[in-house]
Amino acid sequence: MKKEHVLIIVLVGGLWGLSEAVLGDALYSADVRFASVYLTVIAFFLLAAAARFVPFRGAGTAIGLLAMCYKFLNVPFFACHLTGIALLGVSFDVVFRWRPSAATDDASPLAAGAKGALAAYLGYSLFYLAMVLVFRNEYWLARGWSGLVRHVGVDASLAAAGCALAVPLGLALGRRLRGRLAGAGPLGLQPRLAGALATLAAVCIWAWGMAAKLWS
DSSP: OHHHHHHHHHHHHHHHHIIIIHHHHHHTTTTTTTTHHHHHHHHHHHHHHHHHSOHHHHHHHHHHHHHHGGGGSSSSSOOOHHHHHHHHHHHHHHHSSSSSSOOOGGGGHHHHHHHHHHHHHHHHHHHHHHIIIIIIOOOHHHHHHHHIIIIIIIIIHHHHHHHHHHHHHHHHHHHHHHHHHHOOOOOGGOHHHHHHHHHHHHHHHHHHHHHHHHHO
């Protein structure tokens, strides 16, 4: 793994984690319906944008594992959210990197959207199975079949629809950014300066997260 790969994983993991900690906290605190759907769409947009920079298996999972660390900032803390975030990263890897030659950036928008929808369904399904069969979570066990229908049938379908649009947009953004970095860098910056700014952004994101936790 190259140095720039680690940087992208840390940077995107921080951005995803911030959306979970800040936006997620606001949505869940306000009891907004389908809060997980909005967060999933944002997550898959970021994963798709990063896919052009980290084109190898396990990158999505690594980004998800970093992002889930931000859930420790939320009060009240829900451990099941950690599983949900990690499994979204795993699902993205499974669908988009199921074989070494799979290229997310070369897929047509229609194919990319279909894969995004499939990955969303897979992530939600794996989460439900983990809660019921592995962790035996009382909340999910008590919901029974209604929980399955709501989470995998309704929530997952809405997330799949959103991801079908977000993934092609994320891939297009990643392809454009990658193309600029291959030349003079984004906004006319030299690649070394662009990398330094990205590093600074990643450090600031994680420093903010840690400071918020210590001062809360």
